[in-house]
Amino acid sequence: MKQPLVLDDLRFAVRDKILLDDIRAELPPGSMTAVVGPNGAGKSTLLKAISATLHGWTGSVTLEGRDVRKWPRPELACRMAYLPQFRPVAVPLSVEDLVAMGRFPHLGAWKPLRKSDRDAIESAMERMEIAYLRDRDATTLSGGELQRTFLARCLAQGSPLLLLDEPLTGLDIGHQLALLEILEGLAAEGKTILWSVHDLRLAAEHARDAWLLDRGRLTRRGPIDEVLASPEARTAFGVEMRRADDGSWRFARG
């Protein structure tokens, strides 16, 4: 991603319930930005809109000078890998088959996997530590293993922009930290990452920037320390957040 992702006047409503309201923001290339906000603030909806898997919103989301809804689907998927929040697997596909789906946008419906595709699949599985599960039926995986499988699919996609909806959910603390390390590594390589997260402690330690959503509005964005300590965050969560002298975060209701 060479140009920033630009969100302009993004709005979405279901009947008269406003889910996203006048969202304007830029996501610079190489940034790792956490989307934070209380339940129902619109985090998932925002990521769905940006990934163009949500339909019926107004405004614009511009990627490389073109609205995401105008990109042909495979070309968009080559530029942006999206991890949906709900990841049901109802069919007995193998882990490797599932990860290989990340290469579909590069191959279309027909072309067989090339060496470069196999390498991308292999290194994504190794990075997510699921190579030993490759032949397992994905319906038999634990929640965390499945989560890592889907993340590996996103990595195999090789897109410069990653949109991850709750990537940490369902992972144990070891795998959470491992994933955060991987994401930081990817950002250092120049990938742009927008991820939603509930665990504010982990977010504060690992994200550089944050967008704060409150009832469909983007009320604050900037370095995550400032966002979390802001009055807007206090309004959104009803929680007072401050950084103690030893650097750790303190949370208090009120």
Place this chain on the structure above:
Amino acid sequence: MKRTLAILAALLGVALFVSLLAGSSDLSIGAAFRALSQGPAGASLDSGIVWNVRLPRTLVVALVGGALAAAGGAFQALFRNPMADPSLLGIASGGSLAAVLVLFHLPQAPIWILPLAAFCGCFGAAFLLVALTHFGGRPTMTITLLTGVVLSSLFTSGVSLALLLSDEYQLRQLVFWLAGGAEARGWIHVAIALPSMLAGFAILLSVGRWLDALALGEDHAEAVGVPVYRARLVVLAGGALSVGAAVSVCGPVGFVGLIVPHLLRPWVGASAKALLPSSALGGAVLLVVADFVARVWLPAGIQLGVLTSLLGVPFFLWLLVRERRTML
């Protein structure tokens, strides 16, 4: 997967051959071989029976089984619904309605009119489904599925109406056709069904990757670059070609499209590139065997379609009980 395909192909070969042996007169294995080797122009009575009666019939049955099972597997992935099969969406019942109308209004029509009408009926039903759901909006998969179910019951009501209005003689004919079977099917039926089935199967197989991605949900499929909207139209078209051809030559034969993919998934996995070819072979084997049983061991009234339903329902219930966990 290759081994399963080889086993199924071998089974199909055996089933096809065995189906040549029995009928109104029984042939020994040697006699059947001799008759086959004489070619269609063979002068002997055996050769006439094998080449003109039994072989085309059993080929029709095999093609129908294969087409229905492959389409069933594709629909189950497309709708992410284990109950999806060619008859659920009204495609098969659209064909039935068209066939019933021909039998009702044009009883003297030439032999190829009936299959053609049934085929057009299936395609008309698929087209109506797409037109109703896609007109002026982006339907969810659930809306498409429900619309199909509603259309199916509409066509079934039409069939019932035709049955109510028909006289004794017509009624018998209509019921016979609706029971589904391959009675007196010949090479013309093979010729009618084969091109459309091959085209349908090729279409379904060519979008196998899309089907795999769709089985994980539409947002997931879109995230890996599948044009979901177009994929649905392509799969419906491929399915309608297969099912339309099957219904056109055999009438509505139920449960093959539902059961065969379920049976094979534990063996070959859910990936379309493995599931569709093995379902096609497995469906062919199943239906050839069922036709043999219906033809040779059961009283004349028990048609192929009746038998598949009779066997299919308890079998499916057994599957449901055994695999309560996940059905797809």
